Amino acid sequence: MHSLVQLILLPPLFVAAFNGMMGLFAPGYRKNEWLIGGLATAAVVVPFAVTVSIFLGVHGEAEVVRYFTWMAAGQLEVDFAYRIDPLSLLMTLIVTGVGALIHLYSIGYMHEDPGFWRFFAYLNLFIFAMLNLVLAENLPVLFLGWEGVGLCSYLLIGFWYADLKNSAAANKAFIVNRIGDFAFLLAMFILFAAVTGRTDGAFGLDFTTLLSADTLGALGSGTILAVVLLFFVGATGKSAQIPLFVWLPDAMAGPTPVSALIHAATMVTSGLYLLARLSPMVLEAPGAMAVIAVVGALTAIMAATIAITQNDIKKVLAYSTVSQLGFMFMAAGVGAFFVSIFHVMTHAFFKACLFLGSGSVIHAMHHVEHELAHKGRIPHHHKPGSDQAHLDSEATQDPLRTDPLPYDGPFDAQDMRTMGGLRKYMPTTALTFLVATLAIAGIPPLAGFFSKDEILFMAFQHGYNDHAWAYLVWGIGIVTAILTAVYMGRAYFLTFEGRERWPDAFDTKPHESPWTMTLPLVVLAVLSVVGGFFGVPALLHEALPFLPESWIHHWLGADYGGPVAEPHYERHVPHATEWMLLGLGAAIAVAGVFIAWTQWGRRGLDADRALSRRLGLFFGLFSRKYFVDEIYDGAVVRPVVEGSRNVLAPFDQKNVDGAVNGVARMMRGLAGRLRVVQTGVVQNYALALVLGVVVVVALMLFV
Amino acid sequence: MLETFLFFLFAVLAVAGALGMLISRNPVASALWMVMTLFAVACLYLTLNAQFIGVVQILVYAGAIMVLFLFVIMLLNLGETPRLGRFDWKKGVAFVLGVAVLAQLLVVVALRLDVMPEPIPAADAAEATSAEQIGLALLTEHAFSLEIIGVLLLAATIGAVLLAKKRFV
Amino acid sequence: MELTLNWYLSLSAVLFTIGVLGVLLRRNAIVILLAVELMLNAVNLTLVALSQSFGDVDGQILVFFVMSVAAAEAAVGLAIVIAIYRNKLTVNVDEINLFRG
Numbered sequence: 001m002h003s004l005v006q007l008i009l010l011p012p013l014f015v016a017a018f019n020g021m022m023g024l025f026a027p028g029y030r031k032n033e034w035l036i037g038g039l040a041t042a043a044v045v046v047p048f049a050v051t052v053s054i055f056l057g058v059h060g061e062a063e064v065v066r067y068f069t070w071m072a073a074g075q076l077e078v079d080f081a082y083r084i085d086p087l088s089l090l091m092t093l094i095v096t097g098v099g100a101l102i103h104l105y106s107i108g109y110m111h112e113d114p115g116f117w118r119f120f121a122y123l124n125l126f127i128f129a130m131l132n133l134v135l136a137e138n139l140p141v142l143f144l145g146w147e148g149v150g151l152c153s154y155l156l157i158g159f160w161y162a163d164l165k166n167s168a169a170a171n172k173a174f175i176v177n178r179i180g181d182f183a184f185l186l187a188m189f190i191l192f193a194a195v196t197g198r199t200d201g202a203f204g205l206d207f208t209t210l211l212s213a214d215t216l217g218a219l220g221s222g223t224i225l226a227v228v229l230l231f232f233v234g235a236t237g238k239s240a241q242i243p244l245f246v247w248l249p250d251a252m253a254g255p256t257p258v259s260a261l262i263h264a265a266t267m268v269t270s271g272l273y274l275l276a277r278l279s280p281m282v283l284e285a286p287g288a289m290a291v292i293a294v295v296g297a298l299t300a301i302m303a304a305t306i307a308i309t310q311n312d313i314k315k316v317l318a319y320s321t322v323s324q325l326g327f328m329f330m331a332a333g334v335g336a337f338f339v340s341i342f343h344v345m346t347h348a349f350f351k352a353c354l355f356l357g358s359g360s361v362i363h364a365m366h367h368v369e370h371e372l373a374h375k376g377r378i379p380h381h382h383k384p385g386s387d388q389a390h391l392d393s394e395a396t397q398d399p400l401r402t403d404p405l406p407y408d409g410p411f412d413a414q415d416m417r418t419m420g421g422l423r424k425y426m427p428t429t430a431l432t433f434l435v436a437t438l439a440i441a442g443i444p445p446l447a448g449f450f451s452k453d454e455i456l457f458m459a460f461q462h463g464y465n466d467h468a469w470a471y472l473v474w475g476i477g478i479v480t481a482i483l484t485a486v487y488m489g490r491a492y493f494l495t496f497e498g499r500e501r502w503p504d505a506f507d508t509k510p511h512e513s514p515w516t517m518t519l520p521l522v523v524l525a526v527l528s529v530v531g532g533f534f535g536v537p538a539l540l541h542e543a544l545p546f547l548p549e550s551w552i553h554h555w556l557g558a559d560y561g562g563p564v565a566e567p568h569y570e571r572h573v574p575h576a577t578e579w580m581l582l583g584l585g586a587a588i589a590v591a592g593v594f595i596a597w598t599q600w601g602r603r604g605l606d607a608d609r610a611l612s613r614r615l616g617l618f619f620g621l622f623s624r625k626y627f628v629d630e631i632y633d634g635a636v637v638r639p640v641v642e643g644s645r646n647v648l649a650p651f652d653q654k655n656v657d658g659a660v661n662g663v664a665r666m667m668r669g670l671a672g673r674l675r676v677v678q679t680g681v682v683q684n685y686a687l688a689l690v691l692g693v694v695v696v697v698a699l700m701l702f703v
Numbered sequence: 704m705l706e707t708f709l710f711f712l713f714a715v716l717a718v719a720g721a722l723g724m725l726i727s728r729n730p731v732a733s734a735l736w737m738v739m740t741l742f743a744v745a746c747l748y749l750t751l752n753a754q755f756i757g758v759v760q761i762l763v764y765a766g767a768i769m770v771l772f773l774f775v776i777m778l779l780n781l782g783e784t785p786r787l788g789r790f791d792w793k794k795g796v797a798f799v800l801g802v803a804v805l806a807q808l809l810v811v812v813a814l815r816l817d818v819m820p821e822p823i824p825a826a827d828a829a830e831a832t833s834a835e836q837i838g839l840a841l842l843t844e845h846a847f848s849l850e851i852i853g854v855l856l857l858a859a860t861i862g863a864v865l866l867a868k869k870r871f872v
Numbered sequence: 873m874e875l876t877l878n879w880y881l882s883l884s885a886v887l888f889t890i891g892v893l894g895v896l897l898r899r900n901a902i903v904i905l906l907a908v909e910l911m912l913n914a915v916n917l918t919l920v921a922l923s924q925s926f927g928d929v930d931g932q933i934l935v936f937f938v939m940s941v942a943a944a945e946a947a948v949g950l951a952i953v954i955a956i957y958r959n960k961l962t963v964n965v966d967e968i969n970l971f972r973g
Contacts (some may be wrong), residue, residue, distance in 0.1 A: 680969030683904070687797060687896055694803045701810060714883050721890040721910055725898070733903050737910065740887075744913055751880070751924045756916075756932050763939050768909065768946050775950045776902055779957050797896035804892050808885035812878055822877060822925040831927035840929050841936070852940045859944030866951035869958075 004054060005065045005082050008047040008092065009131055015043035016124035023117030030117045037107035040120035044103050044127055048096035055089050062563060064137050064208065071140075076192065077202035081137035086555045087563045090341065091134035091273055094348050098265045099127050101520035105356050106257040108516035109363060119159060119255070126152035130266050134273055138206035139188050142274070146184065146238065149267045150177045156262065157254035166253040173247040180237015180244055187230035194223045211280045224281060228288040231278065232295075235271025240322045241299045241329060246628055248322055252314040256359030259314060264321050264355050265348035272328045272344055276337040279565035280558075283335060290469055293333020293459070297476040300326025302626065304483035308490065308611065309623035311407070312414045313358045316491045320440070321351060323480060327455055330473055335567030336458035338556040342535040343455060345552075346447035349531045350439040353524035354488075357433035358414075360517050361495060364426060364510035365413035368502055377504045378411045405503070406605070416494040417605060418503075423496040425510045428518045430496045432525035437492045439528040441485035442589035450532035452481060453585040457537070457573070460581060465569045478588060485592020490607075493600040501605070539578050709750050717743035728783045730776045734769060741765045752829040755837050880921035887914035901953050901963040905946060912942045 019036055022029040029036075062085035070078045082088075103123060110116050129148025136142035151174075158170030188205060195203050195210070198218055209215055216224070235241070240248040251263050262268070275282055275292070282289060303323035310316045324347050331340035372378045406417045423430040439446040442453065456477045463470035502508070512518065534551045541549040556562040573581075599607035612619040621627075720740030727733040741764045748757035822828075830836075841849055891914060894907025916935045923931025957963055 678972060680972030681966055682968070682971075683896065683899075683965050684793070687793065687800070690800050690804070690892060690896065691796075694800055694807065697807050698803075701807065710879065714879075717883070718886060718890070721887055724903070724906060724910065725890055725894050730900055730902055733900075733906055737906050740910065741913065744887075744917060747880075747883075747917065748920055751920055753920045753924060753932060756920055756935050759936065759939065760916075763943060764909075764913070768943055771946060771950060772902065772906060775954060779902075779954070779963065781900070781902075781963060794897060797893065800896065801889050801893040805885060805889040808888065809882060812881045812885060823927045828924050828927040832923055832929045832932055836929045837932055837936070840933050845933050848937060852937055856940060856944050859948050863947040863951040866948070867954045 001054075001063055001084065002065050004050055005084065005135070007050045008096075009082070009128065009135070011043040011046045012124040012128040012131070015039050016121045016128065019117050019124070020121035023121065030114075033107065033111065033116055036117050036120050037103070040124050041100060041103040041107070043124050044096050044100040047127075047131065048093070048100055051089060051092045051096060054084060055093065058084065058086070058089065061085075062208075066137075072202075075196045075200075075202055076204065078138060078140045078204040079206075080141060081206065082135040082141075083137040083207065084135070085563045087273075087276060087341065088135050090345070090552075090555065091269075092131060094345055095127065095130050095134060095266050098348050098352050098524070099123075099130075099261060101523055102257050102261045102265075102352065102356070105260075105359070105517050105520045106255075108514045109257055109359055110255065115159060119156075122152055122155045122159070123257075123261070126156065126262060126267075130270075133270055137208070138204050139191070139210075140205060142277075143181075143184060143188065146234075146270060147181065149262070149270065150174060150181070150238070153177070153251070153262050153267055156258040157251045159254055159258065163253075169247075169250040169253040173251050176244050176247040177237045180234040183230045183237070184234030187227045187234065190223060190227050190230070191219075194219050194227075207277065211278070216281060216284055221284065225285045225288055228278070228282050228285040229291065231274060232271075232288060232292050235274055235329075236295070237271075239268045239271030239325050239329070241271075241326060242295055242302070245299060245303070245322050246632060249315055249318045249625070252312070252318050256314070256355060256362060259318070260352045260355035260359065263318065264351040268321060268325055269328075269344045269348070272325070272332060272340050275329075275332045276341050276556075276564050279337040279563075282332070282337075283565050283567065289333050289335060290467070291333070293330050293473050294469065296326040296329025296331075296333055297473045297480075298326070299323070300330065300480040301476050301483070304480045304487065305618075305622045306625050307487040308483065309619060311417055312412070313361065313416050313419075313491060313495060314355075314414055316416075316487060317351070317354055317358060320354075320484065320488065321347075323484060324351065324440070327452060327477065327480070330477060331455040331458055334459050334462035334467075334470055334473070335565075336455070337564045338553055338562075338566070339451070339454045339458055339535070341556060341564065342552045343451040345534070346439070346451040346528070346531045349447060349524055350436040350528040353432055353436035353521060353528055354440070356517070356521055356524065357429050357436065360426065360429040360513040360521065361419065361422060361433075362413050363513055363517070364422070364429075365419065365502075368508050368510050369411050369413050371508045372411065372503060375504070375508070377508075378405070406501070411502075416491065418501050419495045420498045420501040420604065421496070421505075422500075422510065426496075426512045428512060429521060432518075432521040433496065434492055435525040436528050437488045438593065439532075440488050441593050442481055442585060443593065444586050444589075445529075445532060447528050447530070447532035449586065449589065450535050450537070453582060454535060454537055456481070456585060457578065457581055460577075461569060461573050462567070464573050465571055478584070481585070482588045482592045485589050486596050489593045489596020490600045493596060494604065497601055498604040537582075539575065539582070706750060710747070713743045713746045713750070716740075717747065730781055731773065734772050734776060737772075738765055738769050741769065753832065755834040877921055877925045881918060884914045884918040884921070887911075887917065899964050899966055901956070901965055901968075902950070904965065905949050905953070908949075909942060909946060912938060 019040060023036070062083055065082050065084065067080040067082075070080050072078075103120070106119065106123065110119050113119065126149060129145045129152055131145070133142055133145025133149060136145060154170045154174040157173050158167045161167050161170075191210065192203065192205060195215060195218075203209065219227075233244075237244040248263055248268070252259055282292075300323045303319040303326065307316050307319035307323065310319060324343070328340040328343050328347070331337070331343060369378070405411060407415065411418065435446070439448040442449045444450075456474055459470050459474040459477060463474060533548065535553065536547045536550055538549060541547050554562075556564040558565045599610070603610075615622070717740050720736045720738075720743060723736030724733045724740065727736060741760065745757045745760040745765070748754075748760060888911055891907045891909075891911030894910065895904055898904055898907065916938055919931045919935045919938070923929065923935075953963055956968060960968060962968070
């Protein structure tokens with residue numbers, strides 16, 4: 001096991017270093033795209049294979065592998081130790097499996113990009129950090145991975161750093177994440193102080209000790225509440241919940257594979273993983289759980305309302321991710337941690353498929369853009385800052401032009417308003433996107449139906465057991481589910497159905513993407529179909545015995561020996577109600593897709609105008625993202641910047657620099673005055689010598 | 704009686720010569736006063752029954768070293784040093800230090816000699832430190848040092864020749 | 873009065889002090905070297921007196937060595953003075969301040 005875990009963790013690190021060093025110092029190496037991409041993909045496939053072999057052999061018992069001591073100071077003793085148990089194995093499978101597919105996809109997507117080698121180095125580094133996160137046996141190593149994925153997120157969002165917008169988005173992601181990290185650190189400190197205050201031995205914040213009944217019993221309920229809330233704040237940063245979700249839509253500035261891997265399937269689920277890992281502790285703080293569930297619900301519905309109004313396909317998916325993460329936190333908040341992990345899994349499948357599909361579409365639309373610019377139908381896209389950038393807007397608004405763009409500014413390959421009818425040209429992409437859309441909407445028997453329905457049912461059951469607020473959460477969940485189906489259907493129909501809306505559509509046609517991009521799409525679509533069957537609820541299993549009973553519940557749940565704690569309810573929702581809820585879930589999914597089809601499927605962009613008229617002022621609120629960015633800018637960013645500029649900067653220049661320079665000036669003055677002693681006349685030195693002798697002898701004689 | 708008288712005579716001569724060396728403005732005069740001191744000290748050695756050292760003192764110090772000094776003084780053809788009018792702080796400090804040194808040395812002489820062993824009668828001492836004994840010790844116990852001194856003198860010779868040459872060869 | 877060791881040592885102290893004063897007060901480099909020789913002589917006197925007092929021949933051996941070294945040192949010192957005189961045309965130590973900081 002010792003060496004197997006090394007085989008999981010080390011290949012991504014080494015290949016990242018290799019690709020990075022070779023690409024940096026040997027410019028000739030950078031052109032071997034297949035070598036770079038192949039090595040990087042292999043570095044993720046190998047861990048996947050190893051994890052599968054471990055997975056097939058393990059049965060619920062946790063195993064801890066210790067490598068070497070990281071820090072030992074006083075009562076703190078932290079090792080590099082990793083934990084193989086059902087939860088970490090499942091997360092590793094998701095990370096390496098979906099990760100490998102995305103690596104393969106990136107070989108095609110990043111073709112001919114000058115930073116190809118850098119991209120794969122960063123991607124592998126990300127996989128390494130993420131693996132550290134999910135396999136960690138103690139909180140410091142988990143935090144190491146936590147920070148590492150934050151770093152890689154920064155590096156990859158700002159991958160095309162020459163454009164300042166991308167760098168700004170990367171900064172935003174990192175800074176907002178940092179706020180969450182601060183809360184995480186505080187939680188670790190409180191835990192350490194609380195535990196070592198009672199015992200004398202060494203403590204390394206490892207899960208075996210931390211989550212044991214003794215430790216949890218010894219910590220006061222106030223401490224546990226504070227710690228769980230702080231960890232939740234950290235999770236809101238990483239998993240984009242209120243109030244720290246603002247970085248995720250901006251993060252779409254990075255290449256699409258990055259959005260798929262980091263901001264859909266893996267990094268953003270770290271918060272959920274943390275809560276699932278700490279589930280025994282979280283269950284001891286019911287107040288915190290209520291906060292978690294309510295915040296999750298509010299985030300879910302807020303993001304869903306914004307998603308309906310977005311025109312950039314990636315932004316729709318970004319807000320969809322925020323919304324789905326809200327669902328996962330709802331599940332965690334009502335105690336159904338294994339269900340949230342189930343949704344993590346299914347979400348990884350269909351969201352990655354959606355993002356990669358959108359990447360495929362954007363790839364094709366870029367080709368269209370180049371062709372159009374070449375033909376002169378649209379002005380060439382000038383780099384920001386070039387002196388001809390102002391011409392872009394003018395030309396597109398020229399009323400005598402035959403095909404003006406429906407929006408102000410240069411042609412945007414990601415804008416759905418200039419797509420439409422792509423199903424004819426990209427059938428594989430369209431089909432996989434459709435499958436993933438139906439999955440996320442919750443159409444049975446696809447994956448999203450099972451996981452989302454389970455979440456809603458758990459919320460309902462929690463409410464049934466005298467936690468009335470859970471009913472509110474359930475209600476918000478229902479509304480959000482309808483909205484999810486609607487906006488995802490809208491995205492599909494506007495992109496793939498209807499009339500082609502880009503200029504010169506008769507002659508300029510997109511084409512399907514290469515196999516390196518469509519193969520992962522197909523695999524993920526298949527997983528979106530069958531992934532749900534890992535978590536069939538008991539009810540259905542009783543009705544249709546050929547369906548396996550919730551595998552994931554048995555694999556993860558504490559009642560079956562797994563690591564994820566479970567709530568225990570006194571009253572069970574009657575079966576009839578359960579069937580009704582199941583039917584309701586299916587019905588709203590179908591209804592949502594139906595609405596999307598009648599509006600956007602039949603009327604295209606007109607439906608957007610109808611929607612804005614229907615919603616009136618709310619449309620403005622939604623499309624302006626509830627003004628959250630503006631509020632943060634005014635309340636936090638601007639005061640800090642102005643404060644620094646007007647108070648701190650002068651202080652630094654005058655006082656701090658003044659003090660340092662003052663010391664230097666004083667030294668120089670002193671030296672100048674002392675220099676007089678060195679006259680160069682040897683007799684003076686002899687005088688000093690004799691003086692010294694006299695003094696020493698006097699001391700010897702009289703002391 | 705006689706020893707006491709001789710001691711005081713030569714002591715006074717030595718101190719007078721030293722003071723003369725100190726005060727003279729003419730370097731030649733200084734050197735000559737120094738010669739007088741050296742002769743007086745040599746005589747003091749004789750009163751101490753250290754005949755060998757006394758003779759060597761005259762041969763080496765007065766005969767060789769002082770001759771060398773006089774050679775150099777006359778070679779450089781230095782005139783009289785002018786009398787310094789002002790009395791700067793350096794002179795004051797030097798005087799004070801000189802007095803302090805003298806005081807400290809006299810204190811040591813007066814007060815700390817109790818740690819020293821008993822002196823032995825003069826006749827025995829003279830026998831133990833005769834020229835014969837000196838020769839024996841030099842060639843047996845201190846033979847190594849003797850050789851080293853030889854090397855030192857060689858080095859000094861070469862160094863002096865090189866330093867004083869008009870041009871480096 | 874009794875002529876004891878102390879007298880010789882006191883005389884030696886006086887001669888030594890005059891040598892120190894010479895080193896510190898005179899400005900002519902050659903006279904300074906003369907004063908150094910005086911100091912060495914004072915030490916020699918001490919050594920011989922002590923040697924005679926205790927019958928230890930090592931004292932006079934040391935005097936022998938000191939004299940040799942003094943001779944060597946005087947030679948080299950005077951050579952240096954000559955070299956300086958050639959360059960600076962002075963033997964006044966106040967004017968030789970090439971080591972000035």
